[in-house]
Amino acid sequence: MSKVVLITGGSSGIGKSVGEFLxxxxxxxxxxxxxxxxxxxxxxxxxxxxxxDNNTILNCVEEVISKEGKIDVLINNAGAGITGPIEEIPEVEIKRNFDTNFFGPINVIKAVLPHMRKQNSGLIINVTSIAGYMGLPYRGVYSASKGALELITEAFRMEIKGFNIHMTNIAPGDFATNIAAGRYHAxxxxxxxxxxxxxxxxELMNAHVDSGQDPLLMAKAIFKVINVKHPKVHYKVGEFMQKFSIVLKRVLPDKVYEKLLMKHYKL
Incomplete structure (x- = not known):
């Protein structure tokens, strides 16, 4: 029997590319x-x-289970962008972004876990962002929501390891998708x-997305992770400098790294 994969946000962008590739x-x-x-x-x-909407989450999972009898891989890909000065972003938009990028994936995981535990196997891949490793100016809410998902995955994977269920993060950089059109712009x-x-x-952020990499790279990376027996905690997929920026944050003094970011964004 082939593995059954459920991809949230699988109708366009990265999710669509991953689904077609798999x-x-x-x-x-x-x-x-x-x-x-x-x-x-x-x-x-x-x-x-x-x-x-938790009811739609439960209904979706039950529909796939009723048709296939199992879910082997969950890819938490659905997400939303948000930009703006934090001072000027309405609180309702900040909460909406966390509902989509943080609480939503958690609730999908909660819906899938009982079935994976019953089958004594499963893999959960959370699509986060390289932006989640650092607080980016005018993307602070997005950085925070994706960073929160990165951190909670670290805890979650230890809690479920005894059930033979694996969990990992894959953090993409800028990819050529329609996320810029769909994000909330203050x-x-x-x-x-x-x-x-x-x-x-x-303007700089939109240019990065427009010139971003082919989503097929994410599809190939996810395919490799699915075929790894013991997935790592974190994976990064993107241009060299985007991935290297995480290394720099780890080794440079905070203020030096902050100056690099401000220079990059011409602040």
Missing amino acids: KDKGFTVYGTSRNPQNYPNSQFPIVALDVT PVLENSPYKEQYGNTL
């Missing part, structure tokens, strides 16, 4: 979307799921003290 490799793939009817031509089934306000710096940084 399907070609012989996996049984299910993706998710809040509006699956919008993807009639998907190469694999798209099931209704909104990571901010408006660049005319009377804002952040107007010039935030406006310039926003």
Whole structure:
């Protein structure tokens, strides 16, 4: 029997690329979307799921289990971007981002774990971000939500190891997807003290995504992790300098690293 893979946010971007790649490799793939009817031509089934709605999470998992009898791999890929000066981002938008990027994946994990425990096997891959390793200016909320998912995975994987269930993080850098179009942008306000710096940084961030790498690289990385007997705690996928920035943060004094970031963002 082929392995059954459930990918949240599998209708576009990285999730779609991963799903198509794994399907070609012989996996049984299910993706998710809040509006699956919008993807009639998907190469694999798209099931209704909104990571901010626990009822849809439970219904989705039960649907896959009823059809396949198991879920071997969960890929927590659904996520949302958010940009803006932290002072000017409405609290409701900050909470919404954490609901999608942090609480949502946790609730999907909670829904899948009893089934994986019953089958005494399973792999959970949380797609985080290289941005989650550092507090980036005007991306602070996004950095925080992805960083929180990175950290909780470290604890979670130790708690479930006795059930023969593995968990890992894969942190991508900038990839050419539609995340920039879908993220929440705090408006660049005319009377804002952040107007010039935030406006310039926003242009830089969008340029990075537009010139980002092919999502197929993430698909290949995830395929490799699925075939590893004992996955590592963290994986990073992206351009050399993006991955190297994590190493620099670890070895440089905090203020030196901060100056490097500010120089990069022209602050």
